[in-house]
Amino acid sequence: MIFGNLNHSKEFSFLENSIQECFAYVKEHDLVSYEKGCHEIDGDRFFVNVVEYTTTTPENRFWEAHKEYLDVHVMLQGQEQIDVNFIQNMQLKEYVQKDDFLPMQGEKNGSLVLKPGDFLVCYPNDAHRTAVAVEGPESVKKAIFKVKI
16 A cells, blocks of 8 residues: 655656556546546546545444455545555455455554545555544545556
8 A cells, every 4th residue: 555645746656657647637637526426537447436425433434455446545625544454464255346345354554544635545455444533523525546457
């Protein structure tokens, strides 16, 4: 996983071109004005899900990872804690291929807080639990780019 801020995206020039496409898309489009839902960019190779929700306690959230897509989370409004670990440290459940969803259980190895402009890239071995409240429930709007591996 890679954590950073879009204001410093030049420091991440070593990342794959597909991740650079995500950064460019954010800079060229007003994602805050996008409606919730899935927005196609380049078919199933590259698209963005715009989500809105209220953060909550870790007990109300779930762990996940993905096999077919990278996740590139970009916070648009609000803030959330994302708990992280590696899938080898977790108890894996049955993979749901149609949703590219690998559920699991376990404990966090660390946490980070996404604020507006921050991003988190999650690779297939990166377990993540999103939407955890930082100081209390808060409304957030976030773009989650899905990049075909």
